[in-house]
Amino acid sequence: MPGxxxxxxxxxxxxxxxxxPRIINTTDLGxxxxxxxxxxxxxxxxxxxxxxxxxxxTGCWKKSQSNTNMLDKIxxxxxxxxxxxxxxxxxxxxxxxxxxxxxxGQRGYGMGDVGTGKDSTGSEMIIAAVDKDDPRPVxxxxxxxxxxxxxxxxxxxxxxxxxxxxxxLSKLRVFDIxxxxxxxxxxxxxxxxxxxxxxxxxxxxxxxKNDPYLRTHIQSHGPLGAVYPNTKWATEGDTPAFxxxxxNGLNDPGQIDQGGWGGRFSFTKKAxxxxxxxVKTEMRFAPYSMYGxxxxxxKAIKRWSAGYxxxxxxxxxxxxxxxxxxANHHPVAVVNGDTTRQVLxxxxxxxxxxxxxxxxxxxxxxxSLTYKWSFYQEPSSYKGPVSIKNRSSASVTVVIPSxxxxxxIHMILELHDNGSPNLYxxxxxIINVK
Numbered sequence: 001m002p003g004x005x006x007x008x009x010x011x012x013x014x015x016x017x018x019x020x021p022r023i024i025n026t027t028d029l030g031x032x033x034x035x036x037x038x039x040x041x042x043x044x045x046x047x048x049x050x051x052x053x054x055x056x057x058t059g060c061w062k063k064s065q066s067n068t069n070m071l072d073k074i075x076x077x078x079x080x081x082x083x084x085x086x087x088x089x090x091x092x093x094x095x096x097x098x099x100x101x102x103x104x105g106q107r108g109y110g111m112g113d114v115g116t117g118k119d120s121t122g123s124e125m126i127i128a129a130v131d132k133d134d135p136r137p138v139x140x141x142x143x144x145x146x147x148x149x150x151x152x153x154x155x156x157x158x159x160x161x162x163x164x165x166x167x168x169l170s171k172l173r174v175f176d177i178x179x180x181x182x183x184x185x186x187x188x189x190x191x192x193x194x195x196x197x198x199x200x201x202x203x204x205x206x207x208x209k210n211d212p213y214l215r216t217h218i219q220s221h222g223p224l225g226a227v228y229p230n231t232k233w234a235t236e237g238d239t240p241a242f243x244x245x246x247x248n249g250l251n252d253p254g255q256i257d258q259g260g261w262g263g264r265f266s267f268t269k270k271a272x273x274x275x276x277x278x279v280k281t282e283m284r285f286a287p288y289s290m291y292g293x294x295x296x297x298x299k300a301i302k303r304w305s306a307g308y309x310x311x312x313x314x315x316x317x318x319x320x321x322x323x324x325x326x327a328n329h330h331p332v333a334v335v336n337g338d339t340t341r342q343v344l345x346x347x348x349x350x351x352x353x354x355x356x357x358x359x360x361x362x363x364x365x366x367x368s369l370t371y372k373w374s375f376y377q378e379p380s381s382y383k384g385p386v387s388i389k390n391r392s393s394a395s396v397t398v399v400i401p402s403x404x405x406x407x408x409i410h411m412i413l414e415l416h417d418n419g420s421p422n423l424y425x426x427x428x429x430i431i432n433v434k
Contacts, residue, residue: 019247019340020048020049020091021049021136021137021139021245021247021253022049022137022138023049023050023052023138023139023140023141023245024051024053024055024125024126024138024139025039025042025051025053025054025055025140025241025242026053026055026105026140026142026143026145026146027056027057027071027238028059028061028062028143028144028180029062029070030065030070031059031144032061032233033229033230033231033232034231034235034236034237034238035143035238036070036074036227036229037228037231037235037236038236038237038238038239039054039071040077040218040225040227040228041236041239042239042242043074043075044224044312044318045312046092046098047085047091047093048091048247048248049242049245049246050136051093051101053101053103053122053125053126054098054101054103055105055122055125056068056071056102056103056105057105057122057142057143057144057145057146057147058107058110058113058145058147059109059144059145059180060109060110060145060180060275060276060278061144061180061276061278062144063109064108064109065105065106065107066107068102068104071102072099074227075095075098075099075102076095077223077224077226077227078095078098079098080222081222081223081224081320082094083322084319084320084321084322085318085319087318087322087323087324088318088324088329089318089329103121103122103125104120104121104122105120105122105123105147105148106118106123106145106147106148108147109145109147110147110181110281111150111183111186111281113147113151114150114151114183114186115151115154118151119151119155122148123151123152123155124152126138126140126148126149126172127152127155127168130152130168130172131168137171137173137254138171138172139173139175139242139245140173140175141175141238142174142175142176142180144181145180145183146176146180146181147181147183149172149174149183149187150183150186150187153169153172153187153191153194166193169191169193174194174195174197175197175199175240175241175244175245175262176196176197176198176199176290177199177202177237177238177240177241178198178202178237178275178276179198179273179274179276179279180275180278181275181282182275182279182281182282184196184198184290185275185282185283185286186282186288188285188288188289189287189288190285196290196291197244197256197290197292198290198291199240199241199262199263199265199292199293200273200292200293200297201293201296201299201300202240202263202298203234203298204298204302205240205263206234206235206236206239208235209231209234209235214228214231218312218313221316221317221319221320222316222319222320223319224316225319240261240263242262243260243261243301243308244261244262245262246260246261246262248261248307248341248424248425248426249333249341249342249343249427249428250412250426250428251343252342256291257294258343258428259294259296259300259378261308262301263293263297263300263301264293264294264296264300264378265291265293265294266293266294269289269290269291269292270289270291271286271287271288271289272286272287272288273290294378296378300378306416306422306424307414307424307426310421310423310424311330311423311424314327314329314330314423328365328419328421328422328423329363329364329365329419330364330423330424330425331362331416331417331423331425332362332363332364333361333413333415333425333427334358334359334360334362334427335356335357335358335429336357337360338427343428343429344428344429344430345432346429346430346431346432347431347432347434348398348400348432349433350400350402350404350405350433350434351402352400353397353399354397354398354400354431355395355396356396356397356398356413356429357395357396358371358394358413359394361394363419365417365419367418367419368417368418369415369417370392370415370416370417371392371394371415372391372392372413372414372415373388373392373396373411373412373413374391374412374414375388375409375412376410376412376428377410379410380407380408380409380410381408382401382404382407382408382409382433384401384404385401386399386401387399388411398411398431400433406433408430408431409431409433410428410431411429411430411431412426412427412428413426413429414426
């Protein structure tokens with residue numbers, strides 16, 4: 001039986017997350033329509049990020065690039081709806097700013113376009129971003145190949161001291177979708193301290209090919225919907241690269257084993273995670289090691305499908321009207337008085353109980369809220385059952401198992417409003433059991 005109720009301990013942040021992560025997207029536009037799809041989704045949620053680069057890249061399915069025309073077309077469509085979007089949420093970048101950071105990266109493929117005389121506007125943009133006097137890491141999404149990152153790191157290695165290189169690498173994060181050139185293996189082999197994720201669990205989370213959801217809620221919605229193409233192979237295969245760092249309260253992207261909209265990854269590096277079949281030369285850099293998906297794969301993303309599908313749908317609604325009252329907006333989740341989106345920590349003794357309260361959570365449209373508290377077992381070190389009293393109310397009591405000493409328990413608050421579509425907010429509390 002549980003002992004007396006514990007006094008809730010102060011909730012402390014775990015590696016505080018700034019509300020806006022810094023991000024650079026590199027994309028092999030033209031290889032597959034899914035890059036265009038992912039770019040549309042990214043732009044309608046771009047108020048959530050400090051975007052420091054949109055770089056046209058190559059990959060195994062698009063081994064050369066010559067211009068930014070495809071990117072410019074999508075950014076121009078964004079420009080047509082910007083005035084509507086900015087009325088629904090603060091922080092949307094201006095079209096002029098996005099145009100200023102839409103650049104060419106490496107024009108050639110893989111490590112064949114890395115080395116002396118190979119600097120590109122894209123590789124220089126990565127260096128400049130990491131060099132900024134800003135403590136936040138820079139997340140670079142590899143929607144195609146990652147030789148822009150490789151060229152940036154190659155130049156820093158050649159022109160700076162070992163200590164300066166170490167400092168540079170410490171601020172860089174790479175999220176590589178499937179591996180689409182040999183530059184990732186080169187980076188992982190030669191710079192083992194580089195924070196490098198290769199995501200392979202990127203199929204199965206998204207709406208099915210040319211799903212009615214996409215036609216009804218995305219493609220039919222104005223200028224941005226018009227540049228969201230039909231699926232050829234898989235829908236939005238590159239979206240997890242930025243969804244992993246989307247600051248929705250669900251996860252700290254630096255703690256890759258927590259799980260969120262971009263998936264869940266293991267801190268035990270995996271050897272020789274193979275790239276896509278079009279990459280033929282990376283094994284010359286073996287052995288190399290990277291962070292990879294946990295065994296739950298795309299299921300770690302799909303468990304949140306209502307949240308991210310409705311988020312996209314609502315944001316596309318925003319593009320269609322400047323009238324705030326004619327669209328739905330995200331609720332704000334509060335836990336024990338904390339109004340941030342940070343992952344929180346609490347401590348409790350084994351056999352005690354801990355109260356968590358979402359009092360103060362609110363909705364900007366004055367919609368009613370539905371609460372759901374759950375034990376997220378996969379990232380928790382405690383693997384047994386956890387009893388949650390009143391899990392559908394604003395305030396819950398977590399009964400700490402008597403055999404959980406020394407373990408942690410990840411609790412998720414998932415709340416949504418009753419607007420159309422329902423919009424979700426999350427908070428995670430990690431309970432460290434004494």
